[in-house]
Structure formats: structure tokens, C-alpha cells
Amino acid sequence: LAFQVTILGTGSATPTLWRNPSAQVLHADGEYYLIDCGEGTQTQMLKYKIRPGRLQGIFITHLHGDHYFGLIGLLTSLSLGRRTAPLRIWGPPGLADIITLQLKYSGSILSFMVDFQAVDPNTSYQLFENDYFTVHTIPLTHRVHCSGYLFREKNHPRKLIKELLPPDLSTEHLKRLKEGYDVLDSSGQVSFAASQLTKPAAKPLSFAYCSDTIFDERIVPQLKNVNLLYHEATFLHTMLDWANKTYHTTALQAAQIAQMAGVGQLIIGHFSSRYKDATPLLDEARSVFLNTLLATEGETYAVTEHETATPPPLLP
Numbered sequence: 001l002a003f004q005v006t007i008l009g010t011g012s013a014t015p016t017l018w019r020n021p022s023a024q025v026l027h028a029d030g031e032y033y034l035i036d037c038g039e040g041t042q043t044q045m046l047k048y049k050i051r052p053g054r055l056q057g058i059f060i061t062h063l064h065g066d067h068y069f070g071l072i073g074l075l076t077s078l079s080l081g082r083r084t085a086p087l088r089i090w091g092p093p094g095l096a097d098i099i100t101l102q103l104k105y106s107g108s109i110l111s112f113m114v115d116f117q118a119v120d121p122n123t124s125y126q127l128f129e130n131d132y133f134t135v136h137t138i139p140l141t142h143r144v145h146c147s148g149y150l151f152r153e154k155n156h157p158r159k160l161i162k163e164l165l166p167p168d169l170s171t172e173h174l175k176r177l178k179e180g181y182d183v184l185d186s187s188g189q190v191s192f193a194a195s196q197l198t199k200p201a202a203k204p205l206s207f208a209y210c211s212d213t214i215f216d217e218r219i220v221p222q223l224k225n226v227n228l229l230y231h232e233a234t235f236l237h238t239m240l241d242w243a244n245k246t247y248h249t250t251a252l253q254a255a256q257i258a259q260m261a262g263v264g265q266l267i268i269g270h271f272s273s274r275y276k277d278a279t280p281l282l283d284e285a286r287s288v289f290l291n292t293l294l295a296t297e298g299e300t301y302a303v304t305e306h307e308t309a310t311p312p313p314l315l316p
């Protein structure tokens with residue numbers, strides 16, 4: 001099972017030669033989902049060998065250009081590649097109108113169906129689920145409606161201990177054991193105990209994507225114990241006033257969110273073009289939350305369990 005995220009863009013709105021605007025690809029149990037689609041996302045996918053044809057769906061957080069200006073290009077390229085599988089796109093109300101208008105005036109008819117799902121930015125709710133994971137929205141506070149996304153694995157089945165399994169167990173019985181139930185005989189006695197024949201399942205993992213937002217503690221409860229948190233950190237804390245004015249977060253504040261939520265690991269990104277070297281942002285975040293990484297384009301990050309980030313207090 002793979003649950004990992006590849007980062008394609010780490011910049012914010014002003015174009016630079018050293019960063020691309022926001023885009024990430026989530027790989028969840030063999031399926032690929034794009035999260036945000038800034039300008040140049042399709043060339044970044046080419047560069048890092050992620051086949052756009054494999055995308056099952058696209059999540060757009062908000063309608064600032066650095067988060068979706070690559071979408072029309074990607075869609076028309078998928079059509080050039082003769083995609084036939086329907087593509088679901090979750091995004092703010094208005095996105096469907098924008099894309100439809102662009103297609104209309106370029107005389108383009110896509111080779112596949114696009115299923116637009118408007119996201120309600122005001123409340124958190126479950127958007128989607130499949131056998132493997134669920135997706136909830138995280139309402140963010142930005143200059144326009146903006147939703148983050150929380151991807152959570154479902155509970156894994158318990159693991160069978162192969163050496164101990166009697167040879168004559170039916171598939172139905174194996175299924176029950178994996179779900180944690182005992183197998184009973186006709187008189188109601190336990191013939192096979194789940195506690196003896198299985199091991200506990202691995203804990204379900206979670207990844208949260210919080211794109212553009214002002215520092216907002218209201219999201220903390222939703223992020224509690226998330227294994228991997230991506231949070232924007234556009235500015236250093238010396239620019240707090242400007243961060244507030246533009247509804248963005250400082251590196252220090254992103255780390256405070258991670259600290260309060262007790263997440264396993266924090267990745268910061270969406271850096272202002274003024275920071276060609278993002279190391280000062282990393283240092284600032286690490287002063288509050290040690291297990292912080294700088295988002296790096298082309299890097300893949302596994303969603304995995306981490307030691308709790310705060311060391312226990314030393315005994316006197």
C-alpha cells in the first residue's frame with residue numbers, strides 16, 4: 001500500500017525561475033489525485049514522470065490563479081491524449097463556469113466527461129470516499145473562498161498470523177477474523193479466536209493539505225494527530241502585518257498550528273518570491289516545531305507514523 005505525496009510546486013503567486021506555483025500529486029493505494037493545479041503543472045508532471053492519464057480526480061482549493069491556472073491546459077492535453085475515463089474535479093463554486101467558458105470560446109470538446117463537484121467552503125464535511133480512504137474539507141480563511149483537504153485512510157483489516165492458521169478455514173471465516181470477530185461453532189463456542197490468530201492492524205494514516213490561509217486556530221481540531229500536514233508558510237514572521245493583510249501565514253505560525261494539533265510531520269510551502277533561499281523559513285518553523293521540512297519540487301513524501309514531535313519533559 002502506498003500513501004504518499006509528490007510536490008510539484010512550492011511558490012506563491014509571483015512567477016520565479018526557481019519555483020513553480022502550487023500543485024501536488026497524492027498517490028493513495030494505486031490511485032493518483034492532483035491537489036491544486038498552478039500554471040505549469042503539466043510540464044512538472046512530465047519532468048517528474050507522473051502520467052496525467054492516471055489521475056482519478058483533481059482537488060482545487062481556491063480560485064487564485066497560482067492554484068488553478070494550469071487546469072485548462074491539463075484538461076485539453078488529456079483530451080489530446082484521447083482520455084476516455086471520466087474525471088472528477090472538486091473545487092469552489094464558479095470553477096465549472098470558468099472552465100466551460102474557456103472550452104466554449106476555444107471550440108474545444110473534451111474526449112472525456114468532467115464531473116465538477118462544487119465544494120461548500122463554509123463547513124467541513126466528507127466529500128468523497130472509496131474503499132481505501134475518505135476526503136473531508138477543511139474550511140480556510142483567505143481573501144476568497146478556500147478549502148483545504150484532509151485525506152484519511154480507512155481502518156486496515158487485522159493481519160492473519162499465517163503459521164497459526166488451521167488449514168481448513170473458509171474465506172468467510174478468514175474475513176471475519178480479519179475484521180476482529182471470533183469464529184463460533186454451532187453451539188456458540190469460540191472455535192477460532194481473532195485475538196490468537198490475528199495481529200492488530202496498522203493505524204490508519206492521514207494527510208492534510210492547507211493551502212492559502214491566514215493563521216486560524218479553528219482548523220486545529222480537524223488536524224489533531226494528522227500524520228503529515230502541508231501548511232502554507234508564505235512569509236517570515238517579520239512580515240506578520242503583511243501576512244495578515246494578504247491572508248497568509250508565517251512560517252512561525254504554520255509551526256504553531258502543527259504544534260497545537262500534535263501532527264507527526266509538517267511540510268511548509270507556498271513561499272513568497274522574495275525568499276530565493278527558503279532556509280530561514282525552515283529555521284523559523286523548526287524553532288517551534290522540530291519535525292518540519294521544506295516542500296521541495298520533485299520530492300515524494302511518504303505519509304507515515306512519526307514519533308510525537310514534542311519530547312517528554314525531563315525529570316528533575
Ligand SMILES: [Zn+2]
Nearest residue numbers: 012064066212
Ligand atoms: Zn496562493
Ligand SMILES: [Zn+2]
Nearest residue numbers: 062064142212
Ligand atoms: Zn490565494
